[in-house]
Amino acid sequence: MQVVTLGPVGTYSHRAARSVADDVSFRESVSAIVDAVADGEAERGVVPVENSIEGSVSESLDALTEADVAVVREVVTPVRHALLAQSENFSIVASHSQALAQCRDYLEREYPNATPEAVASTARGVERAREDPDVAGIGHPATAEPSGEGKTLQVLAEDIQDRSSNATRFLVIAPESERSDAGGKTSVVVYPSANYPGLLLEVLEAFADRDINLTRIESRPSGDRLGDYLFHIDFEAGLYEERTKAAIAEVEEIVANGWVRVLGSYDTEHVIE
Amino acid sequence: MQVVTLGPVGTYSHRAARSVADDVSFRESVSAIVDAVADGEAERGVVPVENSIEGSVSESLDALTEADVAVVREVVTPVRHALLAQSENFSIVASHSQALAQCRDYLEREYPNATPEAVASTARGVERAREDPDVAGIGHPATAEPSGEGKTLQVLAEDIQDRSSNATRFLVIAPESERSDAGGKTSVVVYPSANYPGLLLEVLEAFADRDINLTRIESRPSGDRLGDYLFHIDFEAGLYEERTKAAIAEVEEIVANGWVRVLGSYDTEHVIE
Numbered sequence: 447m448q449v450v451t452l453g454p455v456g457t458y459s460h461r462a463a464r465s466v467a468d469d470v471s472f473r474e475s476v477s478a479i480v481d482a483v484a485d486g487e488a489e490r491g492v493v494p495v496e497n498s499i500e501g502s503v504s505e506s507l508d509a510l511t512e513a514d515v516a517v518v519r520e521v522v523t524p525v526r527h528a529l530l531a532q533s534e535n536f537s538i539v540a541s542h543s544q545a546l547a548q549c550r551d552y553l554e555r556e557y558p559n560a561t562p563e564a565v566a567s568t569a570r571g572v573e574r575a576r577e578d579p580d581v582a583g584i585g586h587p588a589t590a591e592p593s594g595e596g597k598t599l600q601v602l603a604e605d606i607q608d609r610s611s612n613a614t615r616f617l618v619i620a621p622e623s624e625r626s627d628a629g630g631k632t633s634v635v636v637y638p639s640a641n642y643p644g645l646l647l648e649v650l651e652a653f654a655d656r657d658i659n660l661t662r663i664e665s666r667p668s669g670d671r672l673g674d675y676l677f678h679i680d681f682e683a684g685l686y687e688e689r690t691k692a693a694i695a696e697v698e699e700i701v702a703n704g705w706v707r708v709l710g711s712y713d714t715e716h717v718i719e
Numbered sequence: 720m721q722v723v724t725l726g727p728v729g730t731y732s733h734r735a736a737r738s739v740a741d742d743v744s745f746r747e748s749v750s751a752i753v754d755a756v757a758d759g760e761a762e763r764g765v766v767p768v769e770n771s772i773e774g775s776v777s778e779s780l781d782a783l784t785e786a787d788v789a790v791v792r793e794v795v796t797p798v799r800h801a802l803l804a805q806s807e808n809f810s811i812v813a814s815h816s817q818a819l820a821q822c823r824d825y826l827e828r829e830y831p832n833a834t835p836e837a838v839a840s841t842a843r844g845v846e847r848a849r850e851d852p853d854v855a856g857i858g859h860p861a862t863a864e865p866s867g868e869g870k871t872l873q874v875l876a877e878d879i880q881d882r883s884s885n886a887t888r889f890l891v892i893a894p895e896s897e898r899s900d901a902g903g904k905t906s907v908v909v910y911p912s913a914n915y916p917g918l919l920l921e922v923l924e925a926f927a928d929r930d931i932n933l934t935r936i937e938s939r940p941s942g943d944r945l946g947d948y949l950f951h952i953d954f955e956a957g958l959y960e961e962r963t964k965a966a967i968a969e970v971e972e973i974v975a976n977g978w979v980r981v982l983g984s985y986d987t988e989h990v991i992e
Contacts (some may be wrong), residue, residue: 475817477823547775565839646933649767651920660919
């Protein structure tokens with residue numbers, strides 16, 4: 447099975463994708479991944495939906511709203527930022543701006559004289575560290591070893607990220623025809639096409655009335671006009687359940703002028719290493 | 720008044736910051752901006768909260784949750800991506816990965832042979848275009864003119880972003896002592912410290928019962944354990960209003976084991992150019 451995600455080798459996306467299949471190839475953006483799956487170029491895609499430093503979470507949510515794909519699995523991976531360099535004698539830390547921010551307390555405490563340098567990805571920072579003894583990168587400890595040519599780096603410190611950056615969450619997508627009713631979680635997108643006090647409330651009531659716990663809710667601009675939102679809602683119930691069908695039917699009635707898009711039911715996989 | 724935001728010159732953040740004050744300086748991350756304001760190094764900070772390609776929106780939400788700052792204004796700027804190069808004869812488009820994604824339809828249609836290259840920022844891409852006739856960048860049309868040294872670029876096309884990337888939203892932050900009750904919008908963070916079906920519903924009911932319209936709701940991991948969330952809620956009512964005070968008091972009762980943090984009331988400014 448072929449799976450596409452954000453590269454290069456060694457990204458958290460790559461790790462999450464390898465838990466789906468061995469045949470991983472890369473695309474340059476979340477939209478390109480979603481399109482590759484919708485167009486049948488790849489059987490699965492892996493996109494970030496929470497705490498990502500690779501690709502944009504909002505781009506994922508927007509792409510899922512628009513494309514003919516289904517969500518078939520969720521993958522949760524721990525964030526394990528390590529400081530990687532040829533030796534302790536570096537003066538620059540090159541990484542993605544968000545990884546630099548996630549490790550800022552550690553870097554300011556342990557290496558107050560090192561200059562942070564924003565580059566396009568964590569992988570690009572590690573590559574810089576392999577090329578230049580004056581540069582350190584931030585990456586998963588396993589990336590100290592080069593995947594091809596290049597120097598092996600020292601792991602100067604592990605788990606240097608701050609407390610709140612402890613995990614990142616990905617969704618595995620498939621062509622829409624493979625949408626499943628099985629699994630303990632479901633993702634839907636709701637576009638009310640109206641904005642009055644209590645409308646979102648009515649939508650959420652449809653779930654609460656049936657003891658369905660929401661695990662995530664996110665508003666995204668609809669793109670039609672400023673202040674016009676759609677809502678991404680994840681909840682702990684499968685589409686195979688009667689209560690889920692009833693809740694979704696009620697939401698469809700509530701947002702009669704808008705729409706509800708069901709992305710699929712799925713289970714969660716935790717990647718440990 | 721000194722305001723800090725994400726650089727370099729010419730970013731959307733810079734544009735938003737200039738609507739606050741003329742004395743703009745740059746920090747390398749959202750957390751660094753929030754800290755500069757909390758520590759009294761700068762009087763105002765400007766951070767992205769929606770549709771940003773500069774800095775991370777989730778980093779903004781997390782930083783606002785933790786730091787001693789208040790929200791005093793909201794700035795909405797239109798996204799106006801232009802294609803900038805020395806001439807039509809380029810083979811590479813260098814930009815931030817998210818800007819490349821936002822312009823993907825246009826680039827694939829008009830320049831199918833150009834190779835996208837992800838760099839750390841849109842500004843870095845425009846800088847690359849000034850240095851190298853083979854490279855195009857993506858930026859606001861005003862950045863065709865260099866701020867210092869360097870070549871003036873041609874604006875090959877304007878408004879090349881896709882439809883859904885039409886605006887970006889920033890919050891202006893100040894030291895917590897300057898928190899204001901005036902203004903038509905309010906931002907709060909709610910941490911329920913419990914997760915049962917209907918809890919979020921009860922929170923939202925407190926607003927709906929008082930005809931207060933929610934304009935945005937976003938769940939963020941609390942950082943304590945996976946699946947434990949806090950909620951960023953924006954609504955259309957000022958803290959000076961009795962109904963707002965009553966709603967917040969009710970929410971505080973509902974989440975008695977957690978907490979409610981009021982970030983402030985504020986008005987919206989639209990940056991036109």
